Amino acid sequence: MMGASGSSEQGRDEQQNSAQCGPADPNFRFLMGKVKNLGPAAQRIFDLGKLYLTPDDAEKVQKDKTDFEHLFPAADESHLSAEKEKEAFQLFRPLKKSTAIHQGQTYVQWKVGYEYQSAYLLCLHKRNIIYIQPIDDFPDFVRDFRFQRGMIRVGLFELIQGFAQIYFSGLDVMVLPGIQLENQGWEIASRYHQVTGKKQYLVNDFFPRLQQILPSNGVCILGFVWTDLFPENYNFVLGEASPKHKSGIFSFGRFPPSQFDADHTQDLTEITGDVVWKLLKVVSHEACHLFGLNHCEYFHCAMNESGSVGEAMSQPLFLCPVCLRKLHQVCGFQVLERYQEMLSFLKDIQDQLPCESTASAIKWLEECLTFLQSK
Ligand SMILES: [Zn+2]
Numbered sequence: 584m585m586g587a588s589g590s591s592e593q594g595r596d597e598q599q600n601s602a603q604c605g606p607a608d609p610n611f612r613f614l615m616g617k618v619k620n621l622g623p624a625a626q627r628i629f630d631l632g633k634l635y636l637t638p639d640d641a642e643k644v645q646k647d648k649t650d651f652e653h654l655f656p657a658a659d660e661s662h663l664s665a666e667k668e669k670e671a672f673q674l675f676r677p678l679k680k681s682t683a684i685h686q687g688q689t690y691v692q693w694k695v696g697y698e699y700q701s702a703y704l705l706c707l708h709k710r711n712i713i714y715i716q717p718i719d720d721f722p723d724f725v726r727d728f729r730f731q732r733g734m735i736r737v738g739l740f741e742l743i744q745g746f747a748q749i750y751f752s753g754l755d756v757m758v759l760p761g762i763q764l765e766n767q768g769w770e771i772a773s774r775y776h777q778v779t780g781k782k783q784y785l786v787n788d789f790f791p792r793l794q795q796i797l798p799s800n801g802v803c804i805l806g807f808v809w810t811d812l813f814p815e816n817y818n819f820v821l822g823e824a825s826p827k828h829k830s831g832i833f834s835f836g837r838f839p840p841s842q843f844d845a846d847h848t849q850d851l852t853e854i855t856g857d858v859v860w861k862l863l864k865v866v867s868h869e870a871c872h873l874f875g876l877n878h879c880e881y882f883h884c885a886m887n888e889s890g891s892v893g894e895a896m897s898q899p900l901f902l903c904p905v906c907l908r909k910l911h912q913v914c915g916f917q918v919l920e921r922y923q924e925m926l927s928f929l930k931d932i933q934d935q936l937p938c939e940s941t942a943s944a945i946k947w948l949e950e951c952l953t954f955l956q957s958k
């Protein structure tokens with residue numbers, strides 16, 4: 584994608600002077616697109632794409648304060664702008680810059696690919712619904728799980744729906760009635776894993792099948808199954824998505840074989856905060872792939888590539904400015920309202936299903952909202 588203009592950008596890189604970095608800078612435009620006509624909160628956060636374009640400062644700040652928890656202890660009205668810059672570095676920590684920007688997927692590169700891919704579908708139907716599709720049976724403790732959301736009690740799939748409804752604000756999210764594989768007549772390859780002894784389904788076989796049942800107003804479909812999953816040539820996967828098929832498939836009930844110990848590892852018996860975190864992490868990351876987002880090479884970000892489940896779970900739940908810019912283009916959400924709603928949602932989760940990861944995501948959101956709302 585973008586081979587020709589990619590090489591012309593290389594020329595721009597050579598002329599890059601970090602002192603002039605900002606919305607008028609061609610590298611910034613290539614990374615973030617035009618941000619000038621967006622709302623104030625959107626502009627403020629997308630402007631932070633420039634943190635990646637000032638690698639020297641980034642390294643310096645990262646060395647001093649690798650953990651933003653040590654930063655400004657509380658919201659202080661009187662931040663200086665230099666302080667503010669440092670604060671922003673703690674919200675979005677640039678990855679060490681080892682490649683030219685066009686070797687990652689900039690906003691401009693993403694936009695060309697995404698618009699090309701979705702033009703055909705958009706012509707046919709107005710597609711604005713993310714569908715959630717439960718597949719086969721789930722254990723009683725999953726089926727009976729209830730979460731208090733405001734005045735109502737909802738099940739696990741409605742909890743995921745509520746989260747996705749905020750993460751992908753601007754689109755709708757709906758849960759479809761459950762289906763049984765045997766009634767569908769889907770042929771899904773399976774095997775028994777040699778370490779865990781558990782049955783596993785091959786993820787790739789789900790994608791074309793899910794695509795077939797994607798309703799005409801659906802932008803993508805996310806299948807959930809209790810049985811373990813494996814991708815071709817790998818051991819185990821929590822979830823995977825195929826942008827070509829507008830579908831993803833997820834399984835969350837088990838431990839990866841690398842953590843499996845036949846004497847001590849037991850199947851999950853309750854929905855805990857860690858299980859919910861795992862689900863929200865994998866669903867948001869994979870669904871972003873369905874909107875054409877590649878792995879992020881610019882910042883610590885929800886779209887970073889991961890080599891293991893443990894690594895994936897420790898990565899941020901939220902997108903960096905570059906990736907958020909892409910999702911914002913797809914969904915058209917209000918940046919500030921989306922973060923506010925997410926904060927209230929995660930606080931509900933933390934009240935009922937506490938875990939450390941959710942606690943740090945809440946802290947991040949509070950810092951981010953303070954940054955966005957400060958003068
Ligand atoms: Zn990925």
Ligand SMILES: [Zn+2]
Pocket residue numbers: 879880881882883884885886887902903904905906907
């Ligand atoms: Zn990113």
